Amino acid sequence: MPVIRTISKVAKQALLSTPGCGCQPVTVAVRNISFSPRQVTSDASFHSVSFSETDHPKVLITGGLGQLGVGLAKLLRKRFGKNNVILSDIRKPPSNVFHSGPFIYSDILDYKNLREIVVNNRITWLVHYSALLSAVGEANVALARSVNITGLHNILDIAAEHGLRLFVPSTIGAFGPSSPRNPTPDLCVQRPRTIYGVSKVHAELMGEYYHHRYGLDFRCLRYPGIISADSMPGGGTTDYAVQIFHDAIKKAKFECNLRPDSRLPMMYIDDCLRATLEVMEAPADALSMRTYNINAMSFTPEELAQELQKQMPELEVTYDIDPVRQAIADSWPMNFDDSNARKDWGWKHDYDLPELVQTMLNYFGVETRMASAN
Numbered sequence: 254m255p256v257i258r259t260i261s262k263v264a265k266q267a268l269l270s271t272p273g274c275g276c277q278p279v280t281v282a283v284r285n286i287s288f289s290p291r292q293v294t295s296d297a298s299f300h301s302v303s304f305s306e307t308d309h310p311k312v313l314i315t316g317g318l319g320q321l322g323v324g325l326a327k328l329l330r331k332r333f334g335k336n337n338v339i340l341s342d343i344r345k346p347p348s349n350v351f352h353s354g355p356f357i358y359s360d361i362l363d364y365k366n367l368r369e370i371v372v373n374n375r376i377t378w379l380v381h382y383s384a385l386l387s388a389v390g391e392a393n394v395a396l397a398r399s400v401n402i403t404g405l406h407n408i409l410d411i412a413a414e415h416g417l418r419l420f421v422p423s424t425i426g427a428f429g430p431s432s433p434r435n436p437t438p439d440l441c442v443q444r445p446r447t448i449y450g451v452s453k454v455h456a457e458l459m460g461e462y463y464h465h466r467y468g469l470d471f472r473c474l475r476y477p478g479i480i481s482a483d484s485m486p487g488g489g490t491t492d493y494a495v496q497i498f499h500d501a502i503k504k505a506k507f508e509c510n511l512r513p514d515s516r517l518p519m520m521y522i523d524d525c526l527r528a529t530l531e532v533m534e535a536p537a538d539a540l541s542m543r544t545y546n547i548n549a550m551s552f553t554p555e556e557l558a559q560e561l562q563k564q565m566p567e568l569e570v571t572y573d574i575d576p577v578r579q580a581i582a583d584s585w586p587m588n589f590d591d592s593n594a595r596k597d598w599g600w601k602h603d604y605d606l607p608e609l610v611q612t613m614l615n616y617f618g619v620e621t622r623m624a625s626a627n
């Protein structure tokens with residue numbers, strides 16, 4: 254078993270050369286030692302795509318047809334050029350998305366297909382958005398485990414083999430009932446009670462392990478619940494904060510599936526996508542950690558409804574609690590401490606609750622006027 258012997262020899266040397274007490278991270282760059290974290294045949298060799306900081310990155314976004322991917326592709330294409338950002342998913346793209354830039358089929362559970370896409374397109378940045386979210390994950394644990402954990406393993410191995418910069422989002426859902434909830438710092442107890450949360454803690458730890466062990470340029474932000482106007486959420490606990498706008502506009506009525514006092518951290522999508530670009534562009538030496546909380550605002554359904562009612566006094570909100578979502582919300586952070594992101598790479602949000610509500614209503618107002626003009 255020549256490959257395995259070589260690996261253990263290199264690993265041993267790396268461990269032995271660790272200075273001091275051995276508590277320093279062992280950084281072994283994949284490209285320097287020609288082995289991959291995945292078991293490979295002895296004649297395989299890996300070449301990282303050399304990415305000079307003056308070049309534009311070539312970006313692949315997985316799970317790109319969900320709530321966040323299309324918006325991120327738009328932002329990155331503005332910055333790096335249309336053809337340098339490839340959206341991928343297992344679903345069929347709507348025609349406006351298909352015609353707005355490169356789109357490719359990619360199932361993250363198909364390792365060979367993923368590797369082919371990375372190689373053929375000379376990908377240098379990978380944004381890994383594929384996932385099953387909290388409520389959908391509880392309804393289908395086996396699939397969530399497979400997509401969120403097995404899929405992540407494929408992504409990590411491919412990113413390490415090809416020297417990619419890898420972004421994987423985590424979430425407020427990576428914390429649980431034994432975490433401090435108000436506020437929740439970056440480093441504290443993480444014992445989530447959902448398969449979604451467990452898979453995200455796994456992603457944080459595996460990404461950081463690959464960073465220390467193989468030199469993978471892993472970057473991770475824990476997103477709050479994200480609110481967007483032109484894309485719908487994919488089955489999470491914070492979805493109510495998007496749905497309320499749609500129902501307010503359509504029917505002036507909204508039935509909320511969380512208790513009126515369920516406080517959760519939230520963020521407008523533009524802040525979330527900008528944070529993602531900013532942390533991806535941050536110089537490595539600015540990052541004292543590889544996983545950061547980011548925050549903007551925290552509110553309850555009642556507070557969101559009151560802010561909306563300032564502009565739409567006719568809006569009626571009732572409550573019909575979904576016990577699964579409520580139990581999840583009760584175990585998540587109420588306020589998020591993102592002081593490390595602010596200190597290390599200058600994170601600053603633009604939208605608080607009043608600006609969020611105004612921006613969402615403006616968006617729908619424009620749409621309504623356009624619809625009635627047609």
Ligand SMILES: NC(=O)C1=CN([C@@H]2O[C@H](COP(=O)(O)OP(=O)(O)OC[C@H]3O[C@@H](n4cnc5c(N)ncnc54)[C@H](O)[C@@H]3O)[C@@H](O)[C@H]2O)C=CC1
Pocket residue numbers: 315316317318319320321322341342343344359360361362381382383384385386400404422423424425475476477478479480485486487488489491
């Ligand atoms: N939207 C939010 O409020 C938050 C999102 N995040 C994270 O951000 C990322 C993106 O979130 P959203 O866009 O909201 O998710 P979403 O649920 O809207 O979209 C996920 C996408 O993954 C795709 N997918 C599922 N199985 C796949 C597979 N086998 N191969 C390839 N793609 C597959 C789905 O088709 C879907 O388009 C996720 O990792 C999520 O955990 C984190 C915190 C908050």
Ligand SMILES: CC(=O)[C@H](N)C(=O)O
Pocket residue numbers: 386387388424425426449476477478479488489490491492
């Ligand atoms: C906060 C999240 O991760 C997501 N929106 C969910 O509610 O599952």
